Amino acid sequence: MKQQLDDQGRLKHFLTIENLSRALLVEVLDSAERFAPVGERAVKNVPLLRGKTVANLFFEPSTRTRTTFELAAKRLSADIINLNIAASATSKGESLSDTLRTLEAMQCDMFVVRHQNSGAATFIASQVAPHISVINAGDGRYAHPTQAMLDMFTIRRAKQRFDGLVVAIVGDIAHSRVARSEIQALNTLGVAEVRVVGPKTLIPNKIEAFGAKVFNRIESGIAGADVVIMLRLQQERMNSALLPSAQEYFQAYGLTERRLKLAANDAIVMHPGPINRGIEIDSAVADGPQSVILSQVTHGIAVRMAVMSLVMGTQATTGAN
């Protein structure tokens, strides 16, 4: 995926974690570390992207990701417009490329794209004018790179390191763009072991090739883990015969206090949200002392500010303006 880098190797778009260097991922994390204190000030914005216009293109519904991108843009003093594409132009028959041309005509500088189809953000990045940067806010089963980076940020804040860590990702790995991006980021940043934990029907074939160890039982999967990442179980999987029922899933894979004791004593529990209490995670764990789920949300703003600033910064010398 060379397309997301400019000729100096900097992030022009942010489409996937795949093939990004450790140095680049660390640059994103370090930049986010500088943006984090901005959210704790009286005036929570900085003038960095003043005059820039960001379009949130959400072809698929999302609340948390959209609002944190919106807040990130506002804290950078950019103007942001939200387009709920599913409910607007495309339903009137406008083609995607016409929608993109229209937004370019509105002099947008950045598109934040959420789409149900894998590869959609990459496709859009290949179609836009050269001065526009595209950030993938989740496409199909392919990638959700900003979610992965905010999770890396949360892990680094809690553990101060990546080397030696054992990280277990539990749940519907097969349909999860979050898991895909996380596995790539964790391996690039050099953790000791990435585990994927779930029923056989929800673990993709040959995932070992991506650098993950497969566990079908949660007890062995989270044993000794430093980080436990629970994924949301999408209800529609239940209807597709991949799973028996929510109750049975909770019995087999739900993270309870008793099970969490199998992980390292200082293990942290993460979840990209929105959480299904009593399906993949017990309330006592979600609200418990080891949970960093709400910190993930806060960190998401700083990480998205960092990514937006880095990609817009590359426009400075590309001369496309």
Add this chain to the structure above:
Amino acid sequence: MNIDVIELLEKMGAQLQQHVSDASHEDPIIIGVHTGGVWIAQYLHQYTANTSPVGELNIAFYRDDFSRIGLHPTVEPSKLPFDVNDRHLILVDDILYTGRTIRAAMNEIFDYGRPSSITLVALVERGGRELPIQPDIVGTQLNLTSSEHVKLLGPDPLRLELSEAKT
């Protein structure tokens, strides 16, 4: 460059004490601009036996050249661990040149609150101002051409380095 930085700092410390007492500024706060300004701020903090912590400003988010050169790859965030509202601030930088850094620093400070006053302290003042910003206390004035570049190296020892700018 044969300038004794510590000697300059001692002189500036004495001037700063005089300035603060002449103006009757109670409990001023000393804030340094990253990186050199923070070193000088720490020295002045000690010299004047100031009791508030030293503030640190990293003005990367307030620079006016983002659209030309992008995000600056510095790691340290700003740290102002106090309320700046209604306080007298002493803003410290190493080299005062175009004035743009100080413009950015003041913009950032005002996003934290409304100080009573800001006193500007610079180790070196050189010509070439592009904005109407003047220091209250200066260590030394240097007459340099626009192709000459002066930089504070440190923190131990603090020394000034003069070089020809790359063209």
